[in-house]
Amino acid sequence: MGSIFEAGSLTQDQRDSGAGKQKPEGLRSYGRRKGHRLSPRKEKLMETRLPELRLDLSGPAPDPSALFPGNPEEAWLEIGFGAGEHLIWQAEHHPQIGLIGCEPFMNGVASLLGHAERIGLTNIRVHDDDARDVLAWLPDASIARVFVLFPDPWPKKRHAKRRLIRRSTVAEIVRVLKPGGEFRLGSDSAEYLARTLLTARKFEELEWLAERPSDWRERPEDWPETRYEKKAKAAGRVCGYLRFRRGPQAGTTS
Template sequence: MTDHPPLRSYGRLKSRPIKPRQAALVEARLPELRIRPGPVDPKALMPAATEAWLEIGFGGGEHMAAQAARRPDVLILGAEPFTNGVASAVRHIDEHGLRNVRLHDGDVRELTARLPDGAVARVFILFPDPWPKARHNKRRLIQPAMVAELARILRPGGRLRFASDWADYADQALELFTAHPAFAWAAARADDWRVPPADHVTTRYEEKRLGDCAPVFLDFVRG
């Protein structure tokens, strides 16, 4: 029997043409920022890092860059297949002089498969593609296999944040993460999922309010 590759959980890879100045910056900087093929050892990427975080689908990179600027002691790995988003992230990294960010410009599942068990302390999944039509729900990133993979790469006590402005996706994510024995939902009261966490950085996508509900923030702890 032939194994089938996982369904692509993201839409288009490029929208508008990248401006020449930004394209030149990507050409100059992305090779040094890109995570190279093969097994990924966060300690080898940044020996002085106290821990490693992962942002899945970083969009334009503003949240990732802000978190990296706040915590220069932390190595932040970012995965994003959207070409324009990668170009935007490279610009943010260059403008802020960040030295603690590494990028995977492709499907995050290619990256997580190369990470060892317990490699990261935090995971951010902020406003992933909602695939709102019922027939497309199977393309959503958060599926049982992905939840299991995230449990594998998160260290005990690590934290994962999922945010969405689509009510049924938030419900689906909550159901799948709490069904996995490794994850516990950290919420104690309604404001814990209704109010942005203190360390949250609002993204451009979030400001557009394209979903069908106010943003929902779900924080989970790895047991």
């Protein structure tokens, strides 16, 4: 598919982007970390299963495939998996892939663990905190897909700095993506989608995989509906689905 982005001239922007640094603004991009009380079964999973699946970011990151049993072909990363439906679907449909999920909302993490246990999935790992810590930890060109599905929109102007998708986060996503890898973002906010496109445009490595309106108006078949998306549609909001391919250029974001 052809790129609608022009290459070149933005290297300084990228240099200013903060690629490779820790969370630059230090502001939380998420809301609450705890909701209703967990069921005894989920409490138990949080005590027993989470420590087994949790990433240890205290040392240097290995090749992400080494984080999973059986050295899967590729590792994919989901940022803000919510209750985990999409991550579980991908892990179940792609047993040859290792899925890393990041989510600071404990009830969401517990829900993911519950699904994973029920299905008997072994190809998932979890960071129950800010995904930007994982992005900063991961080696360059180590992840084949990054999913950001319905990030908190933070629509009020005074909260704009909390939005996850900003130049520094996209710079990190570009850095960790393998050449040919894919970055997917869904949102029910036209403004968020437009901002994401404008931000992505600053990275010559990213090619927007859209040739016609249906390419971003319709969800691809291998992209299951999330809980948030279902709610957004029930409330009458229109959703958009962006897919970007990371081109073969290397090391131009730092």
